[in-house]
Amino acid sequence: MKTIAVIGAGTMGNGIAHVFAQNGFQVNLIEISQESLDKGLATITKNLDRMIAKEVISEKDKETTLGNVTTYIDLGKGVSKTYLVVEAATENLEIKLGIFKELDQLCDSGTILATNTSSISITQIASVTGRPDKVIGMHFMNPVPIMKLVEIIRGYSTSDDVTNTIMELSSQLGKTPTEVNDYPGFVANRILMPMINEAIETLYNGVAGVQEIDTVMKLGMAHPMGPLQLADFIGLDVCLSILKVMYDGFKNQKYAPCPLLVNMVMAGKLGVKSGEGFYDYSESRKAEKVADQFS
Ligand SMILES: NC(=O)c1ccc[n+]([C@@H]2O[C@H](COP(=O)([O-])OP(=O)(O)OC[C@H]3O[C@@H](n4cnc5c(N)ncnc54)[C@H](O)[C@@H]3O)[C@@H](O)[C@H]2O)c1
Known part of the structure; x- marks a missing residue:
């Protein structure tokens, strides 16, 4: 039970590896390049x-x-x-389905396969494996070492045993697991992403500037970060992917991504990770300041 694997060492993967390792687990951290592994380890350090x-x-x-x-x-x-694999690779359906097909072949039959996906259907991911009862959503929040919540998402066929094991394991990590069902955006992003999208729409419509929108939400609603800064922190590409999944899943116009978000992602302005989003993070200290707000 003490050896687990984490796939992806990006924003979330390095945090998930950090938390398991700090709680005494042996963690196999897997990436597609040595450069990404070095970057992930440098962030953990x-x-x-x-x-x-x-x-x-x-x-x-x-x-x-x-x-x-x-x-x-x-x-x-x-x-x-490994007893458990937590997949935290890029939020892209084809990439995740490819990884889970491979995992099903490579892992022992008893290994639990968890995904940190923000929005992709757990049931669809499970369907490419021969063990849908052992596939589950384990949705950590960013930054993983600080945030207490783990949204535990049961796919259509996830077993009670696997759900209970993952709930218990999350508690052992000092987190608060919360069980939800598998519908687009689950609970966290179904509520958060329309708010972020509306903040971008408000900027796009010229109602107010970036600072003003974030100040209203920080001081008026006691949010620790404004929605535009939070979008930068999550990654604008990740926000766009989640909104697309909800838009496709519900066929409801209210989840349509704002054209400004689409344009920014196409222009490579992804937020903290690319050095620029709604704010400028070109000096590394600025990016650190964002992270400091959570610690
Ligand atoms: N960013 C957030 O705030 C946040 C919050 C909760 C959940 N998530 C979810 O976590 C997952 C990862 O998101 P992220 O923000 O860390 O993305 P990221 O872009 O920062 O990192 C993704 C990493 O996955 C790696 N990768 C891609 N394909 C791979 C493969 N086949 N094998 C191994 N590694 C591979 C990439 O090289 C990259 O380093 C996504 O599913 C995302 O929706 C993100």
Whole structure:
């Protein structure tokens, strides 16, 4: 039970690996390139250093946590003899279906296959495997080491046993698991994304500027971040993918992505990860300041 695999070392994958490793699990972190693995490990190290600076953990805890992470580019070797695989690769249906088809062939028959998808149907992902009862959504929130919620999504065929195991495991990580059913956007993004999209629409319509929209929501609604800053933090490409899944799934105009969001993603303005979104993050300190708001 102590060895798990995490697929993807991007915004979410490195955080998920960090949390499992800090809680004593052996983590096999899998990526498509050494460069992505190095970047993911550098982020884990930086986040552990910030925890040391805040006296939340010791230098020894940092070494132990990093020692619990092993990196792989070969998927087969990375998932071998693991009890659980948490997939946190790019939010793209074809990529996820491809990964789950491979996982079903490569993993032991008892291995639980979880996905951190923000919106893609767990039932559809499970349908490409021969073990739909062992496929489940394990939706961590960003930044993973800080945020308490894990939205646990049951696919149509997910078993009670697997759901209970993943609920218990999430509690062991110090998180609060919350069980929901498998419909587009689940609960978190079904409510969050229309708000972010409306904030972008408000900017697009010239009702107010970026700072003004975020100030209204921060000071008026006591949100820790304004919706435009939050969109930058999540990744504008991720926001667009989620809205498209909800738009396709419900065929309801209210989920149609704002044209400004579509244009920004096409222009490569993805938020913090690309250095520019609604705000400018070209100096690394600015990006760190955004993350600091959560810690
Ligand atoms: N960004 C958020 O705030 C957030 C929050 C909750 C859930 N999610 C979900 O988490 C998942 C990952 O999102 P992210 O924001 O970390 O994306 P990201 O773009 O930061 O990272 C994705 C990583 O996956 C890697 N990858 C792609 N294909 C792969 C493969 N076949 N094998 C191994 N690695 C592969 C990429 O190289 C990249 O490093 C998505 O499903 C997303 O919807 C994101």
